[in-house]
Amino acid sequence: MRTLVIQLARFGDLVQTKRLLRSLIAGGGEVHLCLDRSLAELARLLYPEAVLHPVCAHGTGLGKLPPQEQAAALLAANIPAFRQLSALDFGRVYNLNFSPLNFRMAALFDPDCVRGHVWRSGQEEVGQWARLAMRWSSMRRLGLNIADFWAWHLPRPMPAEDVNPAAQGRGGGLGVVMAGRESRRSLPPRELAALTTALLETWPELAGKPVTLFGTAGEAKAAHQLVRELPAKHAGAVRNLCGGTDWATLAAETGGLDLLLTPDTGTMHLAAALGVPVMATFLSSAWCTETGPYGQGHRVLQAVTDCLPCLESQPCDFGVACLRPFAQGLLTRYLATGAAKHLPEGLIDFASGTDGLGVSYDARAGEDTSAGARARFRTFLARHLCAGGAWQDEPVREFAERLYAERDWLVPDAESSALRLGVSAL
Amino acid sequence: MRVLVVLPLYGGSLPVGRYCAGALRELGHQVEVFEAPDFYDSYRALKSLKVTSDRLQYLENSYLQVVGQAILAKVETFEPDLVLAMAQAPLSIQALKRLKRDGVPTAMWFVEDYRLFTYWQAYAQHYDFFAVIQKDEFLAQLQQLGVEKSLYLPLAAHPEVHKRLELLSAERRKFGSDVSFMGAGYPNRRMAFRDLVRFDFKIWGTDWDGDAILAPYVQMDGARVSSEDCVRIFNATKVNINLHSSIQARELVTGGDFVNPRTFEVAACGAFQLVDRRGLMAELFVTDGPEAELAVFDDMAELPGRIEHFLAHPEERVAMAKRGQARVLAEHTYAARMRTLLDFIATRKPGWPKPRVSAAASQGLPPELATEIDALLERLGLPADTGFEDLVWAVRSQQGKLGGLDAAVLFLDEWRKLYVRKG
Numbered sequence: 001m002r003t004l005v006i007q008l009a010r011f012g013d014l015v016q017t018k019r020l021l022r023s024l025i026a027g028g029g030e031v032h033l034c035l036d037r038s039l040a041e042l043a044r045l046l047y048p049e050a051v052l053h054p055v056c057a058h059g060t061g062l063g064k065l066p067p068q069e070q071a072a073a074l075l076a077a078n079i080p081a082f083r084q085l086s087a088l089d090f091g092r093v094y095n096l097n098f099s100p101l102n103f104r105m106a107a108l109f110d111p112d113c114v115r116g117h118v119w120r121s122g123q124e125e126v127g128q129w130a131r132l133a134m135r136w137s138s139m140r141r142l143g144l145n146i147a148d149f150w151a152w153h154l155p156r157p158m159p160a161e162d163v164n165p166a167a168q169g170r171g172g173g174l175g176v177v178m179a180g181r182e183s184r185r186s187l188p189p190r191e192l193a194a195l196t197t198a199l200l201e202t203w204p205e206l207a208g209k210p211v212t213l214f215g216t217a218g219e220a221k222a223a224h225q226l227v228r229e230l231p232a233k234h235a236g237a238v239r240n241l242c243g244g245t246d247w248a249t250l251a252a253e254t255g256g257l258d259l260l261l262t263p264d265t266g267t268m269h270l271a272a273a274l275g276v277p278v279m280a281t282f283l284s285s286a287w288c289t290e291t292g293p294y295g296q297g298h299r300v301l302q303a304v305t306d307c308l309p310c311l312e313s314q315p316c317d318f319g320v321a322c323l324r325p326f327a328q329g330l331l332t333r334y335l336a337t338g339a340a341k342h343l344p345e346g347l348i349d350f351a352s353g354t355d356g357l358g359v360s361y362d363a364r365a366g367e368d369t370s371a372g373a374r375a376r377f378r379t380f381l382a383r384h385l386c387a388g389g390a391w392q393d394e395p396v397r398e399f400a401e402r403l404y405a406e407r408d409w410l411v412p413d414a415e416s417s418a419l420r421l422g423v424s425a426l
Numbered sequence: 427m428r429v430l431v432v433l434p435l436y437g438g439s440l441p442v443g444r445y446c447a448g449a450l451r452e453l454g455h456q457v458e459v460f461e462a463p464d465f466y467d468s469y470r471a472l473k474s475l476k477v478t479s480d481r482l483q484y485l486e487n488s489y490l491q492v493v494g495q496a497i498l499a500k501v502e503t504f505e506p507d508l509v510l511a512m513a514q515a516p517l518s519i520q521a522l523k524r525l526k527r528d529g530v531p532t533a534m535w536f537v538e539d540y541r542l543f544t545y546w547q548a549y550a551q552h553y554d555f556f557a558v559i560q561k562d563e564f565l566a567q568l569q570q571l572g573v574e575k576s577l578y579l580p581l582a583a584h585p586e587v588h589k590r591l592e593l594l595s596a597e598r599r600k601f602g603s604d605v606s607f608m609g610a611g612y613p614n615r616r617m618a619f620r621d622l623v624r625f626d627f628k629i630w631g632t633d634w635d636g637d638a639i640l641a642p643y644v645q646m647d648g649a650r651v652s653s654e655d656c657v658r659i660f661n662a663t664k665v666n667i668n669l670h671s672s673i674q675a676r677e678l679v680t681g682g683d684f685v686n687p688r689t690f691e692v693a694a695c696g697a698f699q700l701v702d703r704r705g706l707m708a709e710l711f712v713t714d715g716p717e718a719e720l721a722v723f724d725d726m727a728e729l730p731g732r733i734e735h736f737l738a739h740p741e742e743r744v745a746m747a748k749r750g751q752a753r754v755l756a757e758h759t760y761a762a763r764m765r766t767l768l769d770f771i772a773t774r775k776p777g778w779p780k781p782r783v784s785a786a787a788s789q790g791l792p793p794e795l796a797t798e799i800d801a802l803l804e805r806l807g808l809p810a811d812t813g814f815e816d817l818v819w820a821v822r823s824q825q826g827k828l829g830g831l832d833a834a835v836l837f838l839d840e841w842r843k844l845y846v847r848k849g
Binding site for chain 2: 068080109
């Protein structure tokens with residue numbers, strides 16, 4: 001069967017589509033991927049088997065043009081691509097993003113073939129699986145990794161542990177990502193320098209090896225500040241690649257590291273996809289159960305102050321309290337000793353693993369008050385997906401009552417558990 | 427301009443609403459139709475619940491609130507310059523207040539007899555404009571209610587539907603007769619038509635059951651007749667009887683005021699009719715003298731004689747029908763009515779409709795893209811100077827799979843909303 005995945009979001013999202021795409025590729029058939037043209041080169045590296053359909057979806061680059069030139073550029077880029085897509089007879093289209101652009105693009109296809117975000121004669125429709133996800137998105141500390149959410153559009157995606165290579169250092173030293181797209185999620189240079197120093201001085205495998213800085217050209221100044229904050233002996237080992245990498249270089253450089261220290265970024269997902277160990281710092285709006293590094297053997301220092309996870313679009317009334325645990329000297333001690341008692345309050349050190357549903361995170365240190373609820377939530381989802389969640393265990397009524405709506409069940413839905421699996425209740 | 431036509435859940439104003447939508451499109455306006463009939467089955471299903479009446483009322487009200495919300499959502503998305511509701515459209519007072527608050531002009535065309543459908547007393551003042559098919563007393567009533575912007579807007583025909591047909595001989599046999607009547611079996615008609623059974627007579631339409639004398643003449647077991655078949659019947663019949671309805675049987679020809687749609691529809695077909703005289707008829711048609719456009723009767727006693735006369739003089743029928751048809755096509759089409767309504771609103775609402783600042787969709791594009799957009803406009807039946815937003819709506823209104831250009835236009839629209847308008 002010829003299948004299309006429409007992924008119009010950003011760098012990190014493209015990498016996180018890996019479980020879905022790899023499952024489709026492993027299943028045979030022709031796999032096509034529609035994405036923003038700026039990511040085509042990266043997609044060729046990650047998914048060489050997929051037929052790419054780059055379109056102009058992102059605002060970057062066109063923003064400064066006068067309106068009619070924007071229109072001309074967008075139409076000139078997209079009309080041929082859309083026509084090509086329209087002419088191909090896709091048996092199934094996975095339209096992943098809840099975005100008006102995705103809905104419009106779905107208009108190219110028979111709505112009965114589209115999963116996720118559908119366009120039916122002018123009406124936007126969201127499939128049952130995506131509707132369910134919208135409801136659980138309010139329970140962010142529980143969550144399901146977005147890579148798994150996308151993969152579970154399939155009745156049986158590949159096992160989570162087979163998606164990315166197990167994390168293992170490659171000898172190239174420490175990589176440090178300066179910032180993500182959302183600045184409040186990233187550590188300021190001083191805190192980042194302290195954490196970098198702690199890792200360099202306490203992790204034997206990093207000793208004497210280079211420190212490589214990653215980021216855009218816009219983050220070059222922050223990189224210089226970081227270097228100034230580092231002790232001289234480490235500052236001399238820094239290679240600053242901010243603004244100096246194309247996709248191939250970024251993949252090659254990231255793929256050779258021993259460890260990547262990063263906030264929630266596309267580079268983090270790339271490192272995880274390449275099997276490079278990640279030490280991630282998640283604060284503010286970032287929550288590892290939603291977008292943590294995929295695969296086994298990664299770590300996330302997750303801020304857990306009561307106000308989290310927040311919306312970055314809204315101002316913080318708490319003086320970015322979630323940043324404070326990262327600024328404490330105790331964190332250095334924790335990284336050196338690994339003793340739970342040294343982990344600053346307000347942090348959990350999560351280790352990634354996998355289960356029947358996907359990637360999971362278990363606390364190595366710190367108080368994980370959501371662990372019980374998260375386990376029950378995963379049972380609920382596994383049962384919903386007919387993917388385990390042993391029925392002899394206790395019921396998870398609180399999630400069924402909260403997450404199921406009548407309309408999910410009263411009318412036929414192509415994304416219902418039964419129809420996904422091609423079976424009927426009768 | 428953009429007009430949202432809100433149809434009723436069911437009933438006689440339903441086809442009129444569809445004709446209005448067609449006419450507005452004919453006039454070059456962007457029209458969306460709220461298909462309330464699609465909601466009617468669910469509404470009816472509530473009645474089969476066998477629950478207490480207060481519970482049923484609660485459910486029905488709740489359901490209608492939902493339908494009202496659906497109309498508001500449609501308004502929010504379509505951003506019409508006018509919401510045109512047909513009589514019995516499911517727009518609640520709450521929804522109308524919301525539209526008023528949001529500055530969305532509303533109009534109702536109340537194509538009913540105000541004496542029979544009295545709910546207008548609660549609703550009329552919530553519409554900005556209230557069009558009616560009766561005059562004098564009704565307009566005065568509205569005035570007293572504080573409805574300042576009301577107008578008389580008689581019914582009409584839609585020539586796209588109501589037209590001369592070349593019928594096959596089988597169709598002539600099925601639908602044709604010397605004399606026929608097409609309509610519901612109201613009491614005055616049941617009584618009146620007993621005198622017509624001596625003709626080659628056919629009765630079409632619903633609500634004729636229980637009448638032993640007329641039963642042999644009722645066609646298709648009294649099933650509902652489609653608009654298309656109505657036109658076939660009008661075309662195939664030598665003398666179409668048009669007797670305005672009345673719920674009382676004592677006075678068979680009531681001499682009421684408004685002129686029914688059938689008058690205009692039969693005439694638009696170039697078919698011949700004998701119609702009872704109405705108070706407002708003379709200003710719409712010539713009814714007497716050598717240039718008469720309609721053949722009328724004033725009481726049942728004269729009707730058989732008139733029928734005999736016109737059956738014996740086909741040339742008179744043809745000539746009168748032609749004059750009637752010409753008059754309807756010239757003055758009494760739904761397009762003409764819609765023009766009148768829009769002109770009325772425009773004169774009473776300065777600055778309406780607000781101009782939309784939208785350059786022609788193809789403006790500023792390189793020639794090859796402009797050509798593509800122009801071709802798309804033509805395919806969609808839109809004028810070449812159509813603005814981008816109107817083009818987007820027309821593309822969106824298409825059914826089924828879209829082509830690459832169409833989808834690219836929708837995509838561009840959303841892309842602009844994301845990346846251009848914010849800044």
